[in-house]
Structure formats: structure tokens, C-alpha cells
Amino acid sequence: xxxxxxxxxxxxxxxxxxxxxxxxxxxxxxxxxxxxxxxxxxxxxxxxxxxxxxxxxxxxxxxxxxxxxxxxxxxxxxxxxxxxxxxxxxxxxxxxxxxxxxxxxxxxxxxxxxxxxxxxxxxxxxxxxxxxxxxxxxxxxxxxxxxxxxxxxxxxxxxxxxxxxxxxxxxxxxxxxxxxxxxxxxxxxxxxxxxxxxxxxxxxxxxxxxxxxxxxxxxxxxxxxxxxxxxxxxxxxxxxxxxxxxxxxxxxxxxxxxxxxxxxxxxxxxxxxxxxxxxxxxxxxxxxxxx
Amino acid sequence: xxxxxxxxxxxxxxxxxxxxxxxxxxxxxxxxxxxxxxxxxxxxxxxxxxxxxxxxxxxxxxxxxxxxxxxxxxxxxxxxxxxxxxxxxxxxxxxxxxxxxxxxxxxxxxxxxxxxxxxxxxxxxxxxxxxxxxxxxxxxxxxxxxxxxxxxxxxxxxxxxxxxxxxxxxxxxxxxxxxxxxxxxxxxxxxxxxxxxxxxxxxxxxxxxxxxxxxxxxxxxxxxxxxxxxxxxxxxxxxxxxxxxxxxxxxxxxxxxxxxxxxxxxxxxxxxxxxxxxxxxxxxxxxxxxxxxxxxxxxxxxxxxxxxxxxxxxxxxx
Numbered sequence: 175x176x177x178x179x180x181x182x183x184x185x186x187x188x189x190x191x192x193x194x195x196x197x198x199x200x201x202x203x204x205x206x207x208x209x210x211x212x213x214x215x216x217x218x219x220x221x222x223x224x225x226x227x228x229x230x231x232x233x234x235x236x237x238x239x240x241x242x243x244x245x246x247x248x249x250x251x252x253x254x255x256x257x258x259x260x261x262x263x264x265x266x267x268x269x270x271x272x273x274x275x276x277x278x279x280x281x282x283x284x285x286x287x288x289x290x291x292x293x294x295x296x297x298x299x300x301x302x303x304x305x306x307x308x309x310x311x312x313x314x315x316x317x318x319x320x321x322x323x324x325x326x327x328x329x330x331x332x333x334x335x336x337x338x339x340x341x342x343x344x345x346x347x348x349x350x351x352x353x354x355x356x357x358x359x360x361x362x363x364x365x366x367x368x369x370x371x372x373x374x375x376x377x378x379x380x381x382x383x384x385x386x387x388x389x390x391x392x393x394x395x396x397x398x399x400x401x402x403x404x405x406x407x408x409x410x411x412x413x414x415x416x417x418x419x420x421x422x423x424x425x426x427x428x429x430x431x432x433x434x435x436x437x438x439x440x441x442x443x444x445x446x447x448x449x450x451x452x453x454x455x456x457x458x459x460x461x462x463x464x465x
Numbered sequence: 466x467x468x469x470x471x472x473x474x475x476x477x478x479x480x481x482x483x484x485x486x487x488x489x490x491x492x493x494x495x496x497x498x499x500x501x502x503x504x505x506x507x508x509x510x511x512x513x514x515x516x517x518x519x520x521x522x523x524x525x526x527x528x529x530x531x532x533x534x535x536x537x538x539x540x541x542x543x544x545x546x547x548x549x550x551x552x553x554x555x556x557x558x559x560x561x562x563x564x565x566x567x568x569x570x571x572x573x574x575x576x577x578x579x580x581x582x583x584x585x586x587x588x589x590x591x592x593x594x595x596x597x598x599x600x601x602x603x604x605x606x607x608x609x610x611x612x613x614x615x616x617x618x619x620x621x622x623x624x625x626x627x628x629x630x631x632x633x634x635x636x637x638x639x640x641x642x643x644x645x646x647x648x649x650x651x652x653x654x655x656x657x658x659x660x661x662x663x664x665x666x667x668x669x670x671x672x673x674x675x676x677x678x679x680x681x682x683x684x685x686x687x688x689x690x691x692x693x694x695x696x697x698x699x700x701x702x703x704x705x706x707x708x709x710x711x712x713x714x715x716x717x718x719x720x721x722x723x724x725x726x727x728x729x730x731x732x733x734x735x736x737x738x739x740x741x742x743x744x745x746x747x748x749x750x751x752x753x754x755x756x757x758x759x760x761x762x763x764x765x766x767x768x769x770x771x772x773x774x775x776x777x778x779x780x781x782x783x
Contacts, residue, residue, distance in 0.1 A: 261669065263665065263668070283668035283669060283671075284668060284671045284672065284673045287668075287669060287670055287671030288671055292669070292670070293669050295665065295666070295669075299663045299665050299666035299669070300662070300663065300666060301658060301659045301662035301663060301666060301667075302662050302663070303658065303661070303662055303723075304655075304658055304659070304662065308655060308658075311655060312655055312656070312659045312667075312670055312672075313670050315652060315655070315656055315659075315670055315671055315672050316670070316671040318652045375666075375670060376669075376670075378670075379670060379671070
């Protein structure tokens with residue numbers, strides 16, 4: 175999905191657009207195995223240190239257009255640090271990150287957002303005092319152009335723009351099936367729904383790359399199944415590239431095209447779920463090795 | 466027994482006997498309440514967007530008013546001086562963001578709070594250096610603010626209403642309404658609330674913290690300018706004005722630090738409460754109630770409703 179050309183109507187409930195022609199990139203990409211597709215984001219020799227602590231050491235991998243890429247590893251492996259580097263919260267101390275062919279020394283978070291990187295957080299970061307609609311509308315911040323003076327006066331073009339964005343937001347709400355909580359302040363929602371709203375806010379940015387930090391943490395089986403379905407739908411119908419961190423191995427194996435495994439800030443494996451699952455280093459990392 | 470009578474009966478009898486005096490007292494309380502509300506609004510704006518209690522709001526009121534008067538004293542027409550003063554408040558917002566807030570991003574709130582002390586003393590020094598320490602007269606006539614008063618016949622007596630007070634009330638109410646719509650209906654307003662709730666989430670959707678901070682400090686600067694004009698027109702423009710800013714503290718405790726309606730209602734309660742307290746109960750203790758009553762009311766509120774009238778309810782999940 176190209177961020178600039180997607181119209182409001184593409185965010186109709188997923189099944190309705192399943193067969194809609196969406197340009198050629200997506201169908202081509204779907205046909206090719208993940209490893210042969212065009213590189214969307216490349217991480218090269220990235221290291222990240224906080225004072226004496228090394229969170230990441232010499233990590234390299236790539237994320238290709240249209241794939242679901244999982245980043246896994248034991249606690250403290252540096253997975254979230256990796257995401258924070260990608261969307262500009264942290265700046266790698268060494269190495270470089272190339273997104274859409276552009277390498278930037280220090281990318282700021284809003285530049286990442288403007289470039290088409292959206293994300294969710296491990297411990298849900300929502301605007302707690304605002305309603306579901308306003309939270310998702312906040313995801314449209316970068317797409318709204320009209321002058322605040324006209325917005326203040328609710329004047330023609332500004333009003334039309336507001337309505338247009340509101341329609342996209344409503345489509346996302348339908349897609350995620352959260353119509354019932356549209357006006358509820360999100361601070362009052364149960365955890366599972368908060369995670370859904372957070373996903374909605376990220377989708378409202380019409381991202382090219384969606385980073386999900388433990389989208390299913392703390393959920394029960396049913397909620398996990400719902401969330402998995404949303405992730406797959408987003409990936410398949412909108413062609414959004416997704417990088418996700420997840421601890422539930424079943425989910426990771428089912429959802430992802432390729433998996434990168436981190437341990438103590440280093441990459442120890444990279445490949446398809448099947449390859450990674452049988453990798454001795456990965457098994458050792460998860461189960462421990464006898465000393 | 467006599468003391469109890471003096472406290473609990475006599476003032477109310479007096480209120481009943483002279484309703485015009487009561488109305489006059491309430492009106493005066495209402496006007497100063499509105500002005501307290503304006504100052505509190507300046508605090509709320511910055512607190513909402515950055516979680517910082519801006520100690521410098523009081524001096525910003527003085528500084529804005531001095532700038533306006535100062536430009537006019539240089540022979541610039543009043544309206545242009547007003548526009549220039551607004552420009553200076555914008556420059557101030559830019560400077561504060563660039564020099565104070567940006568280097569201190571992600572520091573604990575107390576550090577930022579201390580930094581606003583620094584801004585306060587810097588502005589006092591700068592103001593005295595440029596404009597001198599002596600009180601100035603606000604250019605109320607040149608700004609077309611009305612003078613004079615109207616006496617209304619009420620209940621066998623009269624209530625006198627200063628036109629400037631009426632103007633202050635109207636301007637304050639319009640300003641509060643505009644800010645209310647701004648916060649709830651515009652993209653920037655939404656972004657402001659977003660930043661107030663979560664910095665990292667705001668960053669992740671592409672909201673620039675730096676830009677938002679400039680906007681809130683500018684908005685607080687404009688509120689300060691309006692407050693300065695109104696207070697200045699009622700008394701003088703002097704550095705003593707910043708003391709009234711401390712009255713905003715009890716107002717905020719009453720209204721809640723994050724609520725615009727709270728700032729208004731809190732301001733009115735404090736304004737009317739202290740005028741009535743002073744007029745009817747003041748003589749019993751030799752006057753001076755006005756200076757401390759607000760803080761006592763605030764203290765009572767802290768005991769029973771620490772989040773204020775309209776503040777977000779504090780829920781601790783365990």
C-alpha cells in the first residue's frame with residue numbers, strides 16, 4: 175500500500191476489498207517467496223549502547239516488501255531496542271538503517287512517521303483521556319493539511335477534510351470491529367481492546383511498514399486469534415509490510431514469512447520459521463544449554 | 466456565644482438587609498474570578514501539553530504587558546504595538562522551546578519546573594533592564610477599552626459596574642470559548658491533547674513535540690498578554706502583578722490542573738469566595754481575609770477531592 179495514493183475507500187471492511195485490484199506490486203509480491211522480494215528496510219551492522227551496556231551488537235537483517243517479519247528472542251535480547259532504532263526513538267551508535275533506499279544518519283520519530291513507518295508499543299501507549307475515534311484520528315495527524323484557523327471556524331475546505339478523514343477512521347473502526355467503543359475514553363477499555371485501538375491508530379497512518387511490539391502480549395486465546403486475523407488481513411489486503419515481536423511461538427510460526435532471532439543483542443539466526451525452529455543455536459537460547 | 470452569633474448569623478442578616486451590597490460584592494468577585502481564571506488558563510495550557518507547572522506564567526503576564534506599553538511609549542500606535550507584543554510572545558515561545566525545553570527533554574518534571582523558575586528570574590531581569598522597575602500605566606484608552614461606570618438600580622440600592630470590568634469579563638469568556646474549540650476540534654488541538662497523554666505515542670504518529678511546545682507556549686503567552694492588559698487596566702503594570710499569579714495555584718487545585726472548565730469554575734469560586742469572605746467576615750478578624758482564604762479553600766479541597774472539581778480521576782491499578 176502506498177501511503178500517498180491510498181484512498182479512503184480502501185479501508186472498507188476487509189472481506190469487501192479482498193478481490194479488489196490493488197495494483198500489481200502486491201500480487202507480484204505475493205507470488206514470489208519472501209526472500210526474493212524487493213528490500214524495504216535494511217539494517218546493517220547496527221550496534222546500540224547505553225553507556226557501558228550494549229543493547230545491540232552488529233545486527234544485520236532486512237525486511238522485504240509485503241512480508242511479515244518476526245523478531246524473536248528471550249527477554250532482554252534487544253528486540254524492542256531494534257524497533258526503537260527503526261522508528262527513530264533511538265539512534266544506533268554504529269551501523270546504518272536504510273528505509274526505501276534512503277539512509278539517514280539520525281532519523282527523528284516524526285520523520286519515520288512521515289516516511290511511512292507506524293508502530294504499536296509493548297505496554298500500550300494510547301492517549302488515555304481521548305476517545306477511540308480521537309485516538310485513531312490522531313493517527314491521521316500527518317495527513318491533515320488545512321490551516322488550524324479554518325478548522326477553528328469549521329470553514330468549508332477544513333470541514334470537508336475533517337469529514338474525509340473521519341470516514342477513513344470509521345472504516346478502520348469497522349475493520350477492527352470496535353464500533354461499540356467508538357466514543358469511549360480508551361483509558362476505560364479492557365487491555366485487549368486497547369491493543370486493538372492502538373493497531374487502529376497505526377493503520378490510520380496508512381503505513382508502508384508497520385512495527386508491532388508484542389501485539390498479543392497478555393491476551394487470551396480468542397483475542398489472540400482475532401489479532402492474528404487482523405494482522406494477516408492488513409498484510410494481505412493492504413499489502414502492508416509488517417515487522418512484529420512476539421513471544422507466542424505458535425503465533426510466530428503461523429503468521430510470519432521470515433524470522434530473525436536475537437539473543438543478548440546479537441543475531442543468532444535468520445530464516446523461514448521452519449529453518450529457525452530447527453536451528454541448534456535457537457533451541458539452546460530458548461531451552462538453555464547444559465554447562 | 467456572642468462570637469458564634471457574629472460568625473454564623475450576623476453576616477447573613479446583613480446580606481439580607483442590603484442585597485445591593487451583596488450583589489456588588491458578587492460582581493466584584495466575579496470579575497476578579499474571571500481574571501484568576503485567565504491566569505489559571507495559562508498554567509493549564511502548558512501543564513496539559515507538557516506536564517510542567519510553569520512558574521513563569523505570572524512574570525509572562527507582566528512581561529507581555531510591559532512590552533505592549535513599552536512599544537507604545539516609543540511612539541508606535543497602540544494596535545501595531547499590540548501586534549508587536551504578540552510577536553514578542555511568539556519569539557519568547559520559540560526561545561523557551563529551543564533553549565530550555567529541548568535540551569531538557571525526557572528529564573523529570575521537577576527539573577523542568579525548576580527551569581521555569583529560571584525563566585521567571587531571567588524575565589524579571591530582562592524586563593527591568595529594558596523597561597525599568599517603575600510601574601507603568603496601561604494604554605487602555607488607546608486600545609479602545611471602555612472607561613466609566615454604570616449604576617444599576619437593584620433592590621432599593623444600586624450596583625455599580627465598571628465598564629472595564631465588563632469588557633474584561635466578555636473578552637475572557639470569548640477567549641476561553643475559542644481555546645475550548647481549539648482544543649477539541651482542530652488537528653493541533655488534538656495533537657496537544659495527544660502530547661499531554663503520551664509523548665512516545667504522539668511521536669510515533671508523527672506529531673512533532675517541538676512544534677507543539679512552541680504552540681502551547683505561544684498560546685500561554687497570548688493568554689498572558691490579555692491578562693496583563695486587563696489587570697493592568699484595573700491597576701498599574703508593575704512587577705507586583707506577578708504575585709497575583711500565585712492566586713492561580715488555589716484555582717488550579719480547585720479546578721484540576723488539566724481542565725479548562727475547571728480553571729474557569731475554580732477562578733470564579735476563589736474570586737467570589739474571597740470577596741464575600743473579606744466583606745462580611747473580614748471585619749471580625751481585622752481584615753486581610755482576601756490574602757489567605759483562597760489557600761484555605763484549596764487546602765480543604767486537597768483533603769476531600771485531590772484531583773479537583775474537573776480533574777481526571779486518579780485511579781491506581783494494582
